Amino acid sequence: MSYQKGDVIAEKYIVTRDFDSANGGQCQWGFAVYNGKEYFVKKFLSPVFPGKNAPGSEKGKQKRRDQCEQFAIKQLAIQQALSACGTGGSVVVMVDFFKYGDEYGEHYFKVCEKIDTSSLSKEIHTLEPKKRLFVMLTAAGALKILHSNGVIHLDLKPDNILIKEWEGKQVAKIIDFDSSILEGEVISAEFLVGDPVYYSPEFAKHIATAGETPAPTKKSDIFSLGLILCQYWTGNRPFVLGDYTYAHEAILNGKKLEIPSIKTKSKLSGSLIDKNPLDVEIRKLIGSMLKFNHEERPDINEVQKQLKELYNKGFLADTKENKNKLVMNIMNKL
Template sequence: MSYKTGDLIADKYLVTREFDSANGGQCQWGFAVNINDGNEYFVKKFLSPVYPGEKAPGGEKSKQKRRDQCDKFARKQLLIQEALSACGAGGSVVVMVDFFKYGNENGEHFFKVCQKVDTSSLSKVIHTLEPKKRLFVMLTAVGALNILHYNGIVHLDLKPDNILIQEWEGKQVAKIIDFDSSIIEGESIAVEFLVGDPVYYSPEFAKHISTNGETPAPNKKSDIFSLGLILCEYWTGSRPFLSGSYTYAHEAVLDGKKLELPLPQSKSKLRGTMIQTPLDTEVRNLIGKMLILSPEKRPQITQVQQQIKYLYNNGTLPKNKDAKNKLIMNF
């Protein structure tokens, strides 16, 4: 069932926008007003798993197995929410405010309710902003991920659609959403529950899936790779160049190729060559370090944040060698 405007969910949420499909058909989403507090929220309905009711098809043994799977799914969602609660509401992370199952005697779907975020339309054109404004957006995106990593949360599905850009005091700031694939650091997760966009897979994420879990599971450094691809888009307007033999960045990296980052599209040309400033070089170098094959050699999110913050405040890295060595990550 796809909810339409005016429908009431769980005797509590009045739908204000017809539900639409998302994430390749794994869920539906829309907006609804909580009739108790009058606020409008983002509501997501999971199409799977479905908690079987008394009249659900199948034998009792089969239904109990599905109930156990649903209970495991619910525990994971609540565990992530508990970790997210330390991040605070209204900040750089859009947290869940309600989670429940609702349906009938045939079966119940799970629903997740989150804060509604009013976003700007700048997510696709951040690269056209002046450098300092671009750096500010990047800094807020990095800061949001730093909050997650500090609280032991690995997102595992970072992509532009999951980083909303919101207007705040005349500036554009990033907010991270969608923690359906997230895990607590060190938590094991079945391969079939690892979902995401292959465009933003890290090499180890892709390898873990392709080997059906025989290689090490992705960790925080997987988020660093995905964020590197996003920051490349924010800074230059596109992802790294790939030859015709590769569809995704992780494929090229796994094949031993170094990703070639484009120059910012907003730069003017001089005698047929693109002008590159020292700031461009430093930002591209940082992104390049986020996109290397070895997770251990990628910077931590705190290091990425420190360098972007310095570039935002000063325009370039310090010329003094000792000061620069303190700031730049050692690889």
């Protein structure tokens, strides 16, 4: 059943937007209101908890019930790990989780706060550098909250980082923890899912070998975030020489990723120049996040620290003297 506007879920959530499966994978989603507040509601198409009148043998139904219980336990464990985040922050946490249906079967539902997102979610690269870098900084800050609470997202992509207008700025909020795991959690490779476009090489290899290689860690999120920051800053993911669909494919075959550069106009001549010091430094950071060896990638604390330093040095002080100092400091590092 696909819920439509006006339907009521679990006797309390009144649907305000028809449910659909756009970008939802094995889910349907829509909006619903409860006690005067509107929420984002996700309906999981699988697993389905079999009711007393569900088809199949009792043994088969019990197996499905056990699978459902494990699913629920994992969802609640992630929620517990993120409980310290509260609501309204950089991590959009679950506020309700339940199963609902009839005597034939019940689907699981997840409820989160509704975020009024910016129309620029796909066009961060079109913002002026100051605003662009601020989005990148807040995205790193959101991931830092996850990693500080022992959560590995494993499905970071632009669709799972919402952009919200806040005091004239665009800030990032991370959503969708359906594929997330807790640090140190042992889980079969067949249950690890995500978007292959943003897989780290070790995550892709772990899945391809059915779990025979080491499981992904927080550093896998760093690789995914590196691809996203590249899009935010340049408008494109890294370039790859050769016939490869995904970045991880190229890296696993010994190819290098090329971070696009940003051309800016010279104030003196008006011509386009490539050696923009801020661009060089940001591309250097992104490149470190995309290293093949996950141990050589910075952790999220270092990523956020570097972005914060670049933002503070470059934009909090707007005097010509400080801008010149920024240029000299960055050039001295090259």
